[in-house]
Amino acid sequence: MTAVRSRARSVSAAALIGGLMCAAVACGTETPTSSGATEGTEPKSETTWEEPSSYMYTLKSSEGERSLIGTFRVTVRDGKVAEAVGLDESGRRVVKQLPGEVPTIGELLEELEQARRDKADTAEAEYAADGHPVRISLDWEKDAIDDEALYVISAYEPADG
Template identity: 45%
Template sequence: MGTGAVVLVAGLGGCGDGIPAGPVPGAAEAAERWADGGVDSYAYSLTSSCGERLLIGSYRVTVTDGAVTAVEGLDEVGRRIAGEAQDLVSAVPTIAALLDRVVDADASTVPEATFDDAGVPTAVTFDPSPGVDDEECYAVADVEPTA
């Protein structure tokens, strides 16, 4: 998988002000690159942070035929949440689902989005309501095809 960051929308995590409305720059192209790669079975590391929500921590995610099939906690928080019998398989996105969400979002609600050469969203911040603790921050790394 490629590693170079292709697009950075903004580095203003939590600040939707001043970001123009419209599509997230580079998102559609990244989604196309990911789809063109044809990788449906893979594993990746996901670090999820920001906001008040269940999915916080670092995880190793396994995707088989385009669906999340396993989620393993990698840090103390991730292991605790995974150990509480939470349904993380349905809560954790595939890379394609995360890309779809970025493509469908308005740029004013995505203050940060970076993509590598393969289209992987290496960092994404969603902030639908500035001033409300509803941010979702994701970092994706170590993508490895498994089949």
């Protein structure tokens, strides 16, 4: 248990330092509001953003030995991925071999919340001014190799109407 508390303090300190550095260099319109679950508290929803039923976004998924590694342009219609285009070699391979693996933003947020419920060592997110996530970082066990996930969300465009 001591390692968990120590890790939580390290994550908090790192998040604070990262936030201060980001503010100091005016790193754009993204607002870092990240936190993982800490011992004795329930994870809190950090955004009031509601996933629209239709939108487009670019997803860069990296780290670990997960099946979802690569860069994708994703079109969501009626709450489901209608089209995923691999933008790099890894992304094209995933789309060809595992087309159902490319997630909606809502599914990424569900993975984040599950990691928090499971008390993962790292379960953090950063959100844009409108509330949608722009970065999700997960690491279930600090000492395990290749169980990390990093999702960077960009070029988010809600559908008209």
